[in-house]
Every structure is written in C-alpha cells, then in structure tokens.
Amino acid sequence: MTAAILVSIFMTLAAAATPILLAALGELVTEKAGVLNLGVEGMMLCGAVAGFAVAYSTGSVALGLIAATLAGVAAAMIFALLTLGLGSNQVATGLALTIFGIGASSLIGAGFVGRTITRLGPLFPADYAAHPWLRLVFGHDAIVYLSLALVLAVSLFLRRTRAGLILRAVGENADSAHAIGYRVLAIRTAATAFGGALAGLGGAYFSLALTPMWADRLTAGRGWIALALVVFAAWKPGRLLIGAYLFGAVATFELQAKAAGWSFIAPEVLAMTPYLATIVVLTMMSLGRRTGGRDAPACLGKPFPAS
Amino acid sequence: MTQPPDQTAPSRLALAHVSKSFPGVKANQDISLSVRPGEIHALLGENGAGKSTLVKIIYGVQRADEGGISFDGRPVEIASPKAARKLGIGMVFQHFSLFDGMTVLENIALGLDETVPAEELKARIRAILDSYSLPLDPDREVHTLSVGERQRIEIVRCLLQKPKLLIMDEPTSVLTPQEVERLFETLRQIAREGCSILYISHKLHEIKALCEAATILRGGKVVATCDPRIETTRRMAELMIGAELKHLQRPSGGGKAGAARLSVDKLDMPGEPPFGTSLKGVSFSAQAGEILGIAGVAGNGQAELLMALSGEHLAGQPDAIRLDGRPIGLANAGARRAAGLACVPEERNGHAAVPEFTLAENVVLTARHRLPLAPSGLIRQGPVEAYAKDVIARFDVRITGPGALAGSLSGGNLQKFIMGREIGQKPDVLVVAQPTWGVDAGAAAAIRQALVDLAAQGSAIVVISQDLDELLELSDRLCVINEGRLSQARPVAGLKLEEIGLMMGGVHGESHVAEPAHV
Numbered sequence: 001m002t003a004a005i006l007v008s009i010f011m012t013l014a015a016a017a018t019p020i021l022l023a024a025l026g027e028l029v030t031e032k033a034g035v036l037n038l039g040v041e042g043m044m045l046c047g048a049v050a051g052f053a054v055a056y057s058t059g060s061v062a063l064g065l066i067a068a069t070l071a072g073v074a075a076a077m078i079f080a081l082l083t084l085g086l087g088s089n090q091v092a093t094g095l096a097l098t099i100f101g102i103g104a105s106s107l108i109g110a111g112f113v114g115r116t117i118t119r120l121g122p123l124f125p126a127d128y129a130a131h132p133w134l135r136l137v138f139g140h141d142a143i144v145y146l147s148l149a150l151v152l153a154v155s156l157f158l159r160r161t162r163a164g165l166i167l168r169a170v171g172e173n174a175d176s177a178h179a180i181g182y183r184v185l186a187i188r189t190a191a192t193a194f195g196g197a198l199a200g201l202g203g204a205y206f207s208l209a210l211t212p213m214w215a216d217r218l219t220a221g222r223g224w225i226a227l228a229l230v231v232f233a234a235w236k237p238g239r240l241l242i243g244a245y246l247f248g249a250v251a252t253f254e255l256q257a258k259a260a261g262w263s264f265i266a267p268e269v270l271a272m273t274p275y276l277a278t279i280v281v282l283t284m285m286s287l288g289r290r291t292g293g294r295d296a297p298a299c300l301g302k303p304f305p306a307s
Numbered sequence: 308m309t310q311p312p313d314q315t316a317p318s319r320l321a322l323a324h325v326s327k328s329f330p331g332v333k334a335n336q337d338i339s340l341s342v343r344p345g346e347i348h349a350l351l352g353e354n355g356a357g358k359s360t361l362v363k364i365i366y367g368v369q370r371a372d373e374g375g376i377s378f379d380g381r382p383v384e385i386a387s388p389k390a391a392r393k394l395g396i397g398m399v400f401q402h403f404s405l406f407d408g409m410t411v412l413e414n415i416a417l418g419l420d421e422t423v424p425a426e427e428l429k430a431r432i433r434a435i436l437d438s439y440s441l442p443l444d445p446d447r448e449v450h451t452l453s454v455g456e457r458q459r460i461e462i463v464r465c466l467l468q469k470p471k472l473l474i475m476d477e478p479t480s481v482l483t484p485q486e487v488e489r490l491f492e493t494l495r496q497i498a499r500e501g502c503s504i505l506y507i508s509h510k511l512h513e514i515k516a517l518c519e520a521a522t523i524l525r526g527g528k529v530v531a532t533c534d535p536r537i538e539t540t541r542r543m544a545e546l547m548i549g550a551e552l553k554h555l556q557r558p559s560g561g562g563k564a565g566a567a568r569l570s571v572d573k574l575d576m577p578g579e580p581p582f583g584t585s586l587k588g589v590s591f592s593a594q595a596g597e598i599l600g601i602a603g604v605a606g607n608g609q610a611e612l613l614m615a616l617s618g619e620h621l622a623g624q625p626d627a628i629r630l631d632g633r634p635i636g637l638a639n640a641g642a643r644r645a646a647g648l649a650c651v652p653e654e655r656n657g658h659a660a661v662p663e664f665t666l667a668e669n670v671v672l673t674a675r676h677r678l679p680l681a682p683s684g685l686i687r688q689g690p691v692e693a694y695a696k697d698v699i700a701r702f703d704v705r706i707t708g709p710g711a712l713a714g715s716l717s718g719g720n721l722q723k724f725i726m727g728r729e730i731g732q733k734p735d736v737l738v739v740a741q742p743t744w745g746v747d748a749g750a751a752a753a754i755r756q757a758l759v760d761l762a763a764q765g766s767a768i769v770v771i772s773q774d775l776d777e778l779l780e781l782s783d784r785l786c787v788i789n790e791g792r793l794s795q796a797r798p799v800a801g802l803k804l805e806e807i808g809l810m811m812g813g814v815h816g817e818s819h820v821a822e823p824a825h826v
Contacts, residue, residue, distance in 0.1 A: 179368060180418055181388040
C-alpha cells in the first residue's frame with residue numbers, strides 16, 4: 001500500500017471515531033456524576049436531525065452544529081426532569097429516551113429524506129488540508145480537533161479541578177456529598193446536560209460531516225457502542241480515546257475490505273468486526289488492569305434522594 | 308483545662324427549646340443546652356434518644372421545627388452544613404461521609420469550602436497527622452482502609468478547618484486505649500485553644516475522663532445535666548436508660564475448658580490487594596463454653612481472618628480450619644453455616660446485611676441453613692417473620708417491624724438485629740467482629756450477656772474487637788493480632804490493660820509482639 005492510501009485510511013478512521021468519541025465522552029461525564037443515561041442513541045438522533053434541518057434551512061453548517069448541541073441538551077433535559085426531578089427509574093427512562101429519539105428524528109426528518117447539504121469541510125486552508133501528507137494533521141474538520149481537545153479537557157477537569165472532584169464525589173456517594181453540602185441534583189443535571197450536548201454534537205457529525213444527507217436512523221446504533229466504550233474504558237477519558245479510534249480503525253477496515261471485494265468473509269461477519277474488535281481489545285485492556293481498584297462510580301444509576 | 312473557661316463570656320453554642328418531629332416520632336422535644344467556649348460537653352443517650360437528630364440540627368443537615376440556636380451569643384440560622392462550617396462548626400460523623408473510590412486527600416479536599424492546591428493541602432494534612440501522631444497515607448484510596456483509618460480522615464478533615472465547635476459522634480469506638488488517650492490529648496489541646504467540643508459517646512468512663520459537662524437525653528428530651536467528673540458512671544448510665552443497669556451474669560465456675568470446637572492450624576492467607584495484611588501461620592483454638600478474644604489495631608489482618616473463618620476466602624488446606632474436628636478449610640460460607648459456624652463481619656450494611664432487603668429477608672439469607680425457614684427452596688413467610696419478630700423483641704431493635712429495610716436502621720439498631728439473628732440460631736461456633744460497635748450501653752450489655760449465655764450452652768465464641776474493655780469483660784482467653792500474626796492466647800485473669808495495649812499498638816512492627824511486654 002502506498003503512503004497516500006494509508007493517509008486516506010487514517011482520515012476515514014478519525015472521521016469514524018469522532019462521533020462515538022464525542023458521545024462516549026459526554027456519557028462518561030454524566031456517569032461520573034452517578035447518572036446512567038442509556039438514551040445516548042436517542043440524543044444523538046435528536047442532534048443529527050436538528051443539525052441537518054437547521055443546516056439545510058439556513059445553509060450554515062455551523063448553525064446546524066449549534067442547533068444539534070442544543071437539541072441534545074433538550075433531550076437530556078427531558079431525561080433529567082424525569083429521573084432527577086421526578087425520581088423515575090434511570091434505565092427505563094433512558095431506554096424510553098432512545099425510542100423517543102428514533103421516533104422524533106424520523107418524524108422531523110421525514111421531509112428531509114434524500115436532501116443533501118454541503119458537508120463540513122476541513123478547518124485549515126487547502127494548502128495544508130489538501131497536502132499529500134500534511135493533511136494527516138491538518139486535513140480534519142473542526143469537530144475532530146474539538147473532540148480531541150475535549151478529551152484532554154475532560155480528563156484534566158475530572159482529575160485536576162475542584163469542580164471535577166465534586167462531580168466525581170456526587171457519583172461516588174450522593175448522600176455524603178449532600179451531607180457535606182453539595183447540591184447533588186443540580187450537579188447531576190449539569191452533568192446530564194453536558195452528556196446531552198456532546199451526544200447531540202456526535203449525532204450531528206453523522207448528518208453534517210460523514211454523510212451530508214438525511215436518512216432514517218442515521219446513527220445506526222453508534223450510541224450503544226458509545227455506552228459500551230465508557231464501561232470498557234473504565235470511565236477514563238484516555239482509554240475512551242483509544243477505544244473510539246480502535247473502533248474507527250476496524251470500521252475503516254470493514255469498508256476497505258468491502259471495497260476490495262473480499263468474498264471469503266461474509267459481509268455480515270465483516271459488519272460485525274468493529275463491534276467485536278472493540279469489545280475484545282477493551283476486555284483485554286481491562287484484564288490487564290491492577291486488581292482491587294474500583295472503576296464504576298459507586299452511585300451509578302442510583303436515585304437521589306434514595307427512596 | 309489549665310485555665311477554667313470564662314464564665315462571663317457568652318455561650319459558644321446555646322440551644323433554646325429546640326423541637327423536631329418526623330412522621331410518627333418526636334425526635335427532639337424542647338431541648339435546651341449550652342456549651343461554653345473551650346468546654347468539652349458530653350451528649351449522652353441511648354440509640355433513638357435523639358442525639359443524632361439534635362447534632363444534625365446543629366450542623367445544618369436538618370432544620371428544627373421550633374426553638375432557636377445562638378452561636379457566640381448571636382442568634383443564628385444554620386441552613387446547611389456549609390453555613391455551619393462558615394460559623395466554625397466541624398463534625399466527625401458516626402457514619403463516615405466518605406467517598407470510597409477516592410483518595411484520602413481527595414476526600415479531605417471535598418470537605419473544605421475553599422480550594423487549596425493539592426500539594427499545599429497534602430503538606431497541611433501531614434502537619435496535622437504528625438502533630439497528633441495519626442498514621443495515615445494521604446494517597447491511599449478509602450476503600451482499602453479499615454474503619455479505624457477511615458475515622459482518622461474525618462478527624463483530620465475537621466481539624467484542618469480550625470473549628471470553634473467540634474462535634475464528635477462516637478469517635479473512639481474503634482480505637483485502642485493508647486489511641487484513645489492520644490485522641491483525648493488532642494481534644495484537650497483543641498479545647499485549651501478555645502474550641503468547644505460536643506462529644507457524643509456511649510462510653511461513660513471516657514466521658515468521665517474527658518468531659519466537663521454532660522447533657523443526658525432520653526426519648527428525645529433532656530432528662531438531666533451533670534458534671535461527669537463528679538457523677539458515677541453507673542448513675543449516668545441509669546439516667547440514660549431510665550432503669551437500673553444489669554451486671555454481666557457469668558455462669559458459676561466460668562472459664563472451664565471444654566473440647567476444642569474451632570481449631571485453626573497454621574493458616575496462611577494472602578491479604579486483599581493492594582493493601583491488605585496477609586495472615587501468617589495463624590493458629591488458635593476455641594473451646595466449648597469459652598469466649599476467645601482477639602485484640603488488635605484495625606488493619607492488622609482482622610478482616611482477612613474473619614473472611615478466612617467465614618468461608619468467603621477458602622484456606623489452601625482443608626485441615627487448616629477444623630470445626631469439631633471435621634476439616635472445613637475448603638468448605639464455602641454456606642456449607643460452614645450449615646455445619647454450625649456463624650460469622651458476623653465488621654461492616655453491618657452491605658456485608659452482614661443487604662441494606663435494600665427487609666429485616667425478614669435478611670433473616671432468610673443467613674438463618675436458612677440452621678433453621679427450617681426455606682426447606683426445598685420455598686421461603687416460609689410465617690416462620691421467617693416470627694423469627695425476625697423474636698429477634699427484634701429480644702434485642703430491643705427500635706423499628707416498626709420485620710418489613711423495615713435493613714438500610715433504614717441506625718447503625719446500632721442494625722447491629723443489635725444482626726447479633727440477635729446469629730445468636731438466635733445457636734451456632735456451635737460464633738465468630739464476631741466488633742459485637743457492640745455503635746451500640747449504646749444498655750443494648751451493649753444485652754448483647755454481651757447473650758454472648759455469655761450462648762457460650763454457657765456449649766458454643767465456642769471468637770470475638771474480634773478493638774475495644775479492649777469489652778474484650779476483657781467478655782473473654783476467657785485473649786490473644787492479639789499484629790501484622791497478620793496471632794499471639795498465644797492467654798487467660799484474661801491476670802492480664803494488665805497496659806500490657807495488651809502495648810502488644811496491640813505500642814510495639815507495632817516489631818517481630819516479637821506476641822511476647823508479653825515488660826510488666
């Protein structure tokens with residue numbers, strides 16, 4: 001294979017990894033605060049359709065991205081209202097949110113099926129972005145850079161800042177955090193909103209950058225992969241990055257294999273590979289982990305105040 | 308106590324006619340008390356007397372229905388713990404409000420209201436740890452620490468804030484006598500520097516040694532105030548429980564050695580990673596009719612020993628543990644229970660009981676092996692409820708009934724229930740960690756009496772505790788665990804408190820701890 005092909009493969013890989021990385025990162029922050037929001041797929045679809053609708057109507061991809069983020073937050077706030085405000089079960093509510101997102105995006109997107117927009121282009125000028133090998137670094141769109149910066153920011157936030165410490169404390173032991181005097185529900189609501197924002201943005205990446213065209217259920221279950229990634233990455237942003245790019249790599253391999261017309265592997269098996277490989281590698285990573293440590297936030301999914 | 312507290316200064320804390328009701332319960336009724344600057348003031352009362360509610364009101368966790376609080380002479384509204392801390396009130400909780408998955412340092416940082424850089428905070432923590440001689444590593448994660456070590460975090464967390472009023476809720480439950488004495492020195496020093504201390508404890512001799520005034524609560528009301536330095540402990544206990552205190556009734560001719568029921572032979576067990584203590588060649592035997600006490604500072608292998616005996620961790624050799632001569636080293640926890648070996652671990656909620664289950668359900672979990680509660684796998688509700696009700700009545704568990712969730716009980720109440728649940732099954736061998744932890748004087752006496760009675764019926768009992776007074780009162784023979792090694796058991800008669808204390812903590816780290824210290 002020539003270098004040009006390798007560069008092109010990496011570009012595809014990064015693009016495939018980015019939406020999962022965004023959604024998983026948002027869910028990681030939500031879960032660190034003790035909220036298990038299984039509605040990632042639904043929030044992604046809300047973001048995807050809102051982003052596409054606004055970008056199509058206004059002609060501005062940037063406005064579309066903003067709308068997608070807000071739509072993700074709005075979907076997350078439905079979840080927060082039900083689970084945090086009214087104390088409903090987080091698992092059931094999250095599943096309902098996914099079903100809601102699928103339905104709502106179909107309804108809103110019905111008028112947009114098959115329409116196209118100008119996709120989100122590279123951030124840097126064409127001198128760099130189209131350069132044969134400099135584009136490896138400079139050829140991505142703004143969201144790819146944003147997602148990488150967010151991994152670093154979230155990692156620093158959780159480990160180094162007081163606000164991050166408080167957020168983890170709320171997820172670790174909500175009663176104690178309350179006893180010390182922190183506002184558990186407010187912090188959880190904020191974390192849920194952040195998760196919604198990134199899920200919405202991740203969803204819009206499908207409709208505005210990957211396939212600049214609307215189709216039903218565009219995210220194709222990537223929200224579930226994002227959820228699994230959070231667990232396998234042991235709630236650590238760095239591992240999330242590795243996991244997401246690994247998923248991107250295998251997804252790219254699948255595309256390449258199909259394009260190359262390999263017939264000795266059934267296409268269904270090929271389609272499975274990204275999911276299988278992600279789980280296998282991340283399981284191996286978690287096996288090598290030091291024993292005795294606990295990864296999941298202790299209060300994950302538990303209602304507050306306890307009923 | 309070098310200078311007497313200033314009588315003319317306004318009270319540091321004054322409560323006037325404070326009342327608080329919960330649905331169905333009047334937790335506090337018309338409570339008034341005042342604490343002078345620099346005074347160590349005891350708050351005495353049984354479980355359910357309303358002490359916890361009262362201190363929660365003072366610390367801003369709960370609001371009083373009626374009555375007023377003034378601090379340093381000014382009336383104040385304490386709306387939240389944050390407001391309390393701003394006034395200068397610090398509190399060491401009985402149920403530690405700690406975050407298991409985080410380090411000691413992070414836990415302490417969370418309790419501070421201002422942001423302190425990690426390095427600076429670490430230095431300040433080390434300074435406090437050094438000046439009060441408290442061993443604790445700021446970088447360890449809390450879930451790897453013992454109960455005693457966890458308590459130190461709470462104490463350090465409060466001391467960092469230089470409080471004007473320090474509320475201590477049962478602070479000495481798990482400390483050795485030397486550690487208690489050191490803590491008292493610390494508390495006296497804090498009080499000398501002008502900070503008042505509200506000290507909640509069931510241990511009357513400690514209150515006598517430390518406190519200058521005491522307010523005694525019963526049934527949510529103040530029943531007496533006294534000067535504990537003058538009052539006898541017996542009188543205070545009787546005021547507290549509102550009845551005469553019973554002495555421990557030992558069967559005549561106690562200490563007669565029967566056949567060995569539980570024998571442990573050269574038991575080795577790796578410690579819980581990453582910070583557990585390995586058991587190294589632990590050997591002992593407990594005979595029919597005797598209570599064997601195992602003393603030791605928290606984290607010296609007690610948790611590992613209990614897990615090894617209960618069957619949660621299997622011994623490598625079947626012969627390492629024998630029950631009435633039968634090797635059970637490879638039998639699991641259920642099989643051991645069925646064979647007659649019952650264990651009560653230190654942690655009540657989550658280990659000894661499932662907090663989300665009702666008391667009746669918790670009965671089924673451990674008693675089904677010995678009692679016909681679920682023959683052929685179907686739970687028989689009638690006998691289960693009857694057994695739970697019997698335990699609740701016999702051990703005076705203050706709760707609505709067997710349908711209550713275990714997690715909703717206060718620590719002492721749940722402890723009473725768990726002890727009752729195990730004792731009621733009449734096990735051949737009972738291994739108990741901290742049998743009266745957090746339980747008040749009256750109930751503790753009842754639990755100890757039940758243990759003595761069980762032994763008198765021919766069971767062998769092993770009590771693992773850090774409360775030496777309790778061990779000396781209960782045990783026929785005593786040994787000490789230190790760094791995973793167990794000393795020879797010695798008859799309690801003729802052992803000096805200082806001697807054991809030195810074996811427990813004073814020469815920690817030396818290899819010959821099992822040898823008797825100089826007399």
